[in-house]
Amino acid sequence: MDGDGKKIEMFQVGPCQDAYQFGFLIGKRFSKLIKTRLATDFILHNQLLPFANNTLQSQSLLQTLFDNNKKKFPRYWDELLGTAAGSAVPLLHILLINFRKEILAFIPKEGAKSYSADTLDDCSDVLVVGESMAIAAHNEDANVALVGHTYLIKRILPDGMFFVGYTYAGELPSCAFGFNSHGLAFTLDSVPPAEDEIMAGGIGRNFISRDILESTCIEDAISRIRSSEISVGHCYNLIETSTRRILNVETASRKRDSIFEVGEPPFFHANMYLHLQINQVHDENSISRQKRAAALPKKTKEDFLSLLGDADDRKYPIYMTGPLLHTLCTAVFDLDEHTLSIIEGNPKKGDVSHVFSIKRCHGDHPNAI
Incomplete structure (x- = not known):
């Protein structure tokens, strides 16, 4: 499980006296994992x-990036x-690891005409909201250095x-997926804007997704996304169990976004913009996954898991x-059962760990069931 045979650990924290204490307790609990992740x-x-x-090359970018994010989200900065x-x-x-995408985009690459930062994370989502089924299924893909270096954080907030x-x-928490006690959940997909579409010193995607975890509803989540001047780009799959809605939100710098409401036809999203009109890096990996997903059956939850477990294209x-x-x-995420199931290993096998x-x-505070 989690690539190394161990079940993903969940750590419950809070209520905490402040954001710094929240971050400190996580750091202390997972010090070994954090150190080995950084080392590898x-x-x-x-x-x-x-x-x-x-310093000549990076000082201005990093200082602006850090200052802007600290000013916009002082609590999350204190968590770090x-x-x-x-x-x-x-x-x-x-x-650096929390702002990796915002920094990698500006590291000069000899001969590169567009931003194509070394891929650290790729993800695939298949989404549907129909009469008989409302599902959001998500593969969390990352660089091999992350195998065995993840955990689940449950944060109890001061208001309960x-x-x-x-x-x-x-x-x-979280650059991947999460949910809260307002019934709001999300998954995330990386997207690659072209070099002329990015902005130095903008708000980091990790900070925006951390903020979404405290959203009270799907409209509040959209408002939180739109309130930040993002540096590069990102895709958010917003899920609300109480209204049985899933929204796919693609964003880019200069506060550009496009919202697609998922309905009856299954919607597959890899790591490319599908509806926000923007110049983007040509990504053969995502194009290939999009084509393969289009050819596979998507009528049942089992079909979705089979699709996300597909490895026919070597x-x-x-x-x-x-x-x-x-x-x-x-x-x-099953919007009718009101559940999040986490599967470790190929989802075709359905080995649910949480x-x-x-x-x-x-x-x-309902716990894992």
């Missing part, structure tokens, strides 16, 4: 740290300070509400097992 992250060591240490202190790792390393986020070691499989990219787990109840509640 070749993108951190080969690209991010060399760039950060080249706490995580660094609790895990006893350098703060710069924690900041809570959220649960699947979390990469050392990062804010070069660009939907279910990834390396050498560079690895499917860490599959998340299945099941959570997702319902709008008022101060009670």
